[in-house]
Amino acid sequence: MSALSQLDRGVAPIETGMLPRPFVVRSRREELADCVTLELAALDGEPLAFEAGQFTMLYVHGIGEVAISISGDTAKPDSLIQTVRAVGAVSQAICGLAEGARVGVRGPLGNSWPVERAVGKHLMIVAGGLGLAPVRPIIYWALANRDRLKSVDIVYGTRAPDQILFARQLLGLSAADGVRVGITVDLADQDWSGQVGVVTDLIPSMLRDPDETVAMVCGPEIMMRFSGQALVGAGVPAEETFLSMERNMKCGIGWCGHCQLGPHLICRDGPVFAYPAVRDLMSVWEL
Ligand SMILES: Cc1cc2nc3c(=O)[nH]c(=O)nc-3n(C[C@H](O)[C@H](O)[C@H](O)COP(=O)(O)OP(=O)(O)OC[C@H]3O[C@@H](n4cnc5c(N)ncnc54)[C@H](O)[C@@H]3O)c2cc1C
Missing domain, CATH: 2.40.30.10 (Translation factors)
Incomplete structure (x- = not known):
C-alpha cells in the first residue's frame, strides 16, 4: 500500500x-x-x-x-x-x-553511501565546506574498517582556515590512523602554510590507483560537478564515484515532489547517487 x-x-x-x-x-x-x-x-x-x-x-x-x-x-x-x-x-x-x-x-x-563497495579498494572522500558533515559517518566507518581498505584519503576544501569543520578531528587524523588528509582553502591567512586553491587541484596528486578507487563526494553542487569531472577524468570509474545531492525538501519521503532533480526525487532515490545518474543534470542551469 x-x-x-x-x-x-x-x-x-x-x-x-x-x-x-x-x-x-x-x-x-x-x-x-x-x-x-x-x-x-x-x-x-x-x-x-x-x-x-x-x-x-x-x-x-x-x-x-x-x-x-x-x-x-x-x-x-x-x-x-x-x-x-x-x-x-x-x-x-x-x-x-x-x-x-x-x-x-x-x-x-534516504539511502546511504555504498561503503562496502570500497572494501579491498582505495577509498577517496572529497568534501567541500559543510559537506564534511554528511561524509563524517564514512570516516568513522573507514577508521573501524581500515584493514579492509587499501587506503583512505580525505580531500577537503573550504573558504578559509577558520572555516575548517571538525578541525581538531580532521587535523588529528594521521598516517598512524592509516588516513591521509589534504586540506585546501580558497583564501589563506598569515598563519596558513597549507594548500590554497580548490579541491579539484588536490585530487590528482592524492589519487593512488584510480582504477581501484571508490570516491564519495559531498559539497556545494558546483564543487561536486568539478570534482566528479576531475575524478572520472583521472580514471576513477564513473560508476564508482558517488555524490550526495541537495535540494529543498518538504515531506522527505517521496510524496510532494519538492526535491525533484530531473527524473529523481532526492529524498526517495537519494540523496546519494552514482555519478552517471546525475552528471548531465548538474550541468543544466537552475534545474
Ligand atoms: C539531504 C539533505 C541534507 C542536508 N544536510 C544538511 C546539514 O547536514 N546541515 C545543514 O546545515 N543543512 C543541510 N541541508 C540543508 C537544509 O535542509 C536547509 O536547506 C538549510 O538548513 C536552510 O534551511 P532554512 O529553512 O533555515 O533556510 P531557507 O529559508 O530555506 O533559506 C534561507 C536562505 O539561505 C539560503 N540557503 C539555503 N541553504 C543554504 C546553504 N546550505 N548554504 C548557504 N545558503 C543557503 C537560501 O537560498 C535562502 O536565501 C540538507 C539538505 C538536504 C536536502
Whole structure:
C-alpha cells in the first residue's frame, strides 16, 4: 500500500513517516561562527539506527522543518549527531537550541553511501565546506574498517582556515590512523602554510590507483560537478564515484515532489547517487 493511500485509509501518521518523534538536545557544540553540532537523544530512549549518508527531518515547533544529514557514527545510534549551518529561519532556530530543548525528528531517511563497495579498494572522500558533515559517518566507518581498505584519503576544501569543520578531528587524523588528509582553502591567512586553491587541484596528486578507487563526494553542487569531472577524468570509474545531492525538501519521503532533480526525487532515490545518474543534470542551469 502506498503511503498516500495509507493516509486516505486513516493509518496513523507515525506509520507513514510524517510524525516527528520527540528528541531532546543532550549537548551542543559551536563548530564555526555560524555552525553548530547537536547531540540529540530520543525521549523514549529508543536509539535511532542509521546508515552513513542518511538524513533526518528536524522540526522546531512553530518554526518549521528541514532536512539535516546525520554526521555521527553509525556504531553509536544512541546519540543522534547533526551539524547545522544557520542560514534561514529553521536552521537559525535549530542552531539556537539550548541543551535540554525539545526537537522533532523524522527518519532516518534516504539511502546511504555504498561503503562496502570500497572494501579491498582505495577509498577517496572529497568534501567541500559543510559537506564534511554528511561524509563524517564514512570516516568513522573507514577508521573501524581500515584493514579492509587499501587506503583512505580525505580531500577537503573550504573558504578559509577558520572555516575548517571538525578541525581538531580532521587535523588529528594521521598516517598512524592509516588516513591521509589534504586540506585546501580558497583564501589563506598569515598563519596558513597549507594548500590554497580548490579541491579539484588536490585530487590528482592524492589519487593512488584510480582504477581501484571508490570516491564519495559531498559539497556545494558546483564543487561536486568539478570534482566528479576531475575524478572520472583521472580514471576513477564513473560508476564508482558517488555524490550526495541537495535540494529543498518538504515531506522527505517521496510524496510532494519538492526535491525533484530531473527524473529523481532526492529524498526517495537519494540523496546519494552514482555519478552517471546525475552528471548531465548538474550541468543544466537552475534545474
Ligand atoms: C539531504 C539533505 C541534507 C542536508 N544536510 C544538511 C546539514 O547536514 N546541515 C545543514 O546545515 N543543512 C543541510 N541541508 C540543508 C537544509 O535542509 C536547509 O536547506 C538549510 O538548513 C536552510 O534551511 P532554512 O529553512 O533555515 O533556510 P531557507 O529559508 O530555506 O533559506 C534561507 C536562505 O539561505 C539560503 N540557503 C539555503 N541553504 C543554504 C546553504 N546550505 N548554504 C548557504 N545558503 C543557503 C537560501 O537560498 C535562502 O536565501 C540538507 C539538505 C538536504 C536536502
